[in-house]
Amino acid sequence: MAATIIDVARLCGYSKATVSRAYASPEAVSEKAREKIYAAAKQLNYAPNAIARAMVRQQTENIAFIIHEKQYPAILNPFYSPMLEAAMQEGTRRNYSLFVTTSQDIHLPNGDIYIKKHMDGVIFAGEVDIRVIEEFRKQSIPVVLVNNYLDMDGLVCISADHYGGAVQATEYLCKLGHCKIGLLSGRFSPQVSEARIEGFVKTLAKYDIPVDDRFIADIEPALEDGEEIMTRMLREVDRPTAFFCTNDTIAAGAMKAVTRAGLRVPEDIAIIGFDDSYISRVVEPELTTVRIDAAKMGCLAMQTLFDLIAGMPVEKAHIQIPTELIVRGTA
Incomplete structure (x- = not known):
């Protein structure tokens, strides 16, 4: 049976609340206490749950993929489905979850955006309200815009020619x-x-x-x-x-x-x-x-967003994917 937080508390001699704080708010626990708690956890092979890990790392390991409601559901959209699949694969490779929703559904009845505190970064696909982008950026949440271009300072846009x-x-x-x-x-x-x-x-x-x-x-x-x-x-x-x-x-x-x-x-x-x-x-x-290589756009959007989350500089604010005429039977 997997070790619990109670087992760690018993072994290290600190209360359950102190052990919890050592993971959720380590700055609130003395260095001596943290060392004993982490040593006990290691001895018991204890792993804190995802929420606790996120609080320690200051990351949720969640990415939002927000698409205009006219194009929803993305998984059934002929153009956006390969883009979404590529984004999900890139996220999975880095142990991130993708939260897919519409620009309409992210708002509470009072107009507030309810997912702001639960995402490490956001990809907007297609049409988007500039004010919504600004709301995320006010919270220092990195944003990438894909299949669209807006002339906003510091906003990375990935579009096609x-x-x-x-x-x-x-x-x-x-x-x-x-x-x-x-x-x-x-x-x-x-x-x-x-x-x-x-x-x-x-x-x-x-x-x-x-x-x-x-x-x-x-x-x-x-x-x-x-x-x-x-x-x-x-x-x-x-x-x-x-x-x-x-x-x-x-x-x-x-x-x-x-x-x-x-x-x-x-x-x-x-x-x-x-x-x-x-x-x-x-x-x-x-x-x-x-x-249009929609899958490439989705993968590139995720890779760029991860760079932004890591605090890495992005060389180009506007990345344009080339297009190619494919001749088949209708012309």
Whole structure:
């Protein structure tokens, strides 16, 4: 049977309360007492519980992974699930637990953030309120922002080259000879959405292709929304021959609408997505898309956060992951 705190108290001659204080608040116990208590604990092979260890080390061994409620649950999100899995694996490797929640659910009814004292560090994924970041930083809790960028002093941001990815996708369609290209743009954080739209618009301008506002849609990044808007656009006589969708889920919905309209992908309508999530490989034909290494982002976010927790300097405040066009069957 494992030794208890009572066994340690009996062996060293101090009270149970003093033994507990030696682990929870060692500065409140004399050096002589601490030495006897720790020696007794070692002799009995006694290990304090996780809470006591955390109090001694001033660390909880907990990391919060906070995602915007629109993207929750992260484990089922095509883009964020590999990022979360990589973060969990890196945490497990270092004996840390990952607490996954939403930016909405971390607030108490009075508006306070209830997890501030229970986390050694925080990863925010996607959209986030600057005020929430500031609340954690006021408590000297390290924060890393992933898949977003905010110009805040000392905030480490890990994002992808969204602009470059949009340029690659749009340019590929232009080089295939498409002269009328539509855009189905998902509502993400401003940094993500604006960069992808800008890449699309500037590339069309480079190839002297006009932007037709009738075929640019601002929608929720969901399968149903992609299908619904594409169904409406397909009714137009002068519809585009290609569409750039700013995530794979929207693209899958668009493909569904094309098929149900009796048309073919890519012969009648070419479609390109963004993310290279698992969705791109389960649709038929397989989806041409822009790849973001979400797993690498999750791993890098955790590694950077651990550096911050350890008080190590971080060389770059903004780390950008490159994107890559993956050509498959839809364009």
